[in-house]
Amino acid sequence: MLRLYEYLLSGNCYKARLAMTQLGVPYELVEVNIRQGESRTPAFLAKNPNGRIPLLELDDGRLLPESNAILWYLAEGTPLLPNDRFERAQVLQWMFFEQYNHEPNVATSRWWLHFLKVGEERKEALAQKHEAGMAALGVMERWLEQHPFFVGDRYSIADIALYAYTHVAGEGGFDLARFPATLRWCAGVASQPRHLLITQGQLG
């Protein structure tokens, strides 16, 4: 059985849980409490020297880190990943956008505000992340004004990757009411079969 090292509050880990649930792939969860430094212990660093979760462990012990690489691995040969060469590259386009422009700003703002409850000492850094996060949400909004999903007009792992931190962006101080096409897309993602809430481990 696949084993996912993860933390329930992390949107990056949620991506893998959601995909495995929707694909009907059995898995077990191993909690790594990043708030208590459990991703930086010698034991964990031996599994992933980059010290990040999620980390997927296969039946034979092979290890795969990076949330969007895990999504790709899970989705190969399934309806969650297109077959067309250009559409596959577009899936990656949006997943790289997510890790470069979106996650470091939207997810980090959420982490600082909602979980760490940071205050004045990070006011300037937060303002920078808010500006960059709003720009990323704006890029998504302009695309979603013309398309129901990110690639090929149908639900794929590109949507899972971007949904993970977008639908909880309010917890990072972002007002999604300013992005009506994005809100409509969020509803479209949440209405997919076997959807999972970010606070859920597995389908009950």
Next chain:
Amino acid sequence: MLRLYEYLLSGNCYKARLAMTQLGVPYELVEVNIRQGESRTPAFLAKNPNGRIPLLELDDGRLLPESNAILWYLAEGTPLLPNDRFERAQVLQWMFFEQYNHEPNVATSRWWLHFLKVGEERKEALAQKHEAGMAALGVMERWLEQHPFFVGDRYSIADIALYAYTHVAGEGGFDLARFPATLRWCAGVASQPRHLLITQGQLG
């Protein structure tokens, strides 16, 4: 013919030039001078709303941004991308690592120091990027102590993605002499057939 919107000083653009050259794919270059704001003009934003280069334009006008998505598109079905499902995911693992942990630190330090010649006003930000960049180079070094290349013991687009800014990390203030396995790997990349220097547009 493929058209690449790019800027010669950018390692992200170099990735695409190097892959196309090694694959023998003809291409033409369109310079976008990011130092003069040419990636933020209305005309360019109409092509890539995220305002970044490289941007690949296909014969039929379709557009693909994000350097590592472009690499994947070019390499599908070629020796630069493994066929094995797990190895393909590992290629993505290292490419996402590159865009999340490496490029924002190593490439940005190079840009600030080597091209913008920033001074005291960014001293603290540079120190943070230097620390994070050293950590990323350390993750690479530990892997390369055990492996000749990043995936499957042979040259792939994972190597191209990480080589782009690693081999010029010295321009960002990183001392590569501290990473002997990485230097050996750099030499292995540079010895591949049809290698291209970062300052070269096309094979002459």
